[in-house]
Amino acid sequence: MQLSKHFTLEELTRSDTAARLGIDNTPHAPEIAKLTKLCDLVLEPIRYRYNVPIYPSSGFRCLELNRKIGSSDKSQHIKGEAVDFEVKGVPNMDVALWIKDNVEFDQLILEFYKEGDPNSGWVHCSYAGRDNRGISLRFDGSNWDNLP
Numbered sequence: 001m002q003l004s005k006h007f008t009l010e011e012l013t014r015s016d017t018a019a020r021l022g023i024d025n026t027p028h029a030p031e032i033a034k035l036t037k038l039c040d041l042v043l044e045p046i047r048y049r050y051n052v053p054i055y056p057s058s059g060f061r062c063l064e065l066n067r068k069i070g071s072s073d074k075s076q077h078i079k080g081e082a083v084d085f086e087v088k089g090v091p092n093m094d095v096a097l098w099i100k101d102n103v104e105f106d107q108l109i110l111e112f113y114k115e116g117d118p119n120s121g122w123v124h125c126s127y128a129g130r131d132n133r134g135i136s137l138r139f140d141g142s143n144w145d146n147l148p
Helices: 009-013 016-021 029-050 063-068 092-102
Strands: 054-058 082-087 107-111 122-126 135-139 144-146
Touching (some): 092 122
16 A cells, blocks of 8 residues: 555564564554654655655554563554654765654654664654654664754
8 A cells, every 4th residue: 555655654664573472463543643754754755855765664553562672551553643764875873863844743863873873773753743842862772952
């Protein structure tokens, strides 16, 4: 199922963990609608900016899968509102800073990024609709900080 010009439901729900554990990670209509908005309003602008493929590593996660990977029951991934990704050939810090200045979002987190290693970590971005908070953070595995 195509969610937007460049993104499919399959790539926003793919999970090696779910496949290995036999977990059905299929979203329902409300989550699919939110994933569609996430693709249209967050991922597509990034795709157009850099004009290279974006590789989502985690999009929608059902509650069972989310718990198996040790994530919070409050994760926006459960609602279809969040995606973790990288942009091939572009430093993750650059992507995060561009999003911060150019895309409406609820939460933007540069996760596990290490100075001097531009490809380290990944970008987490969520879109909650009209209640977007515009929070931009950096998380290194133990410490939280604001994005510059």
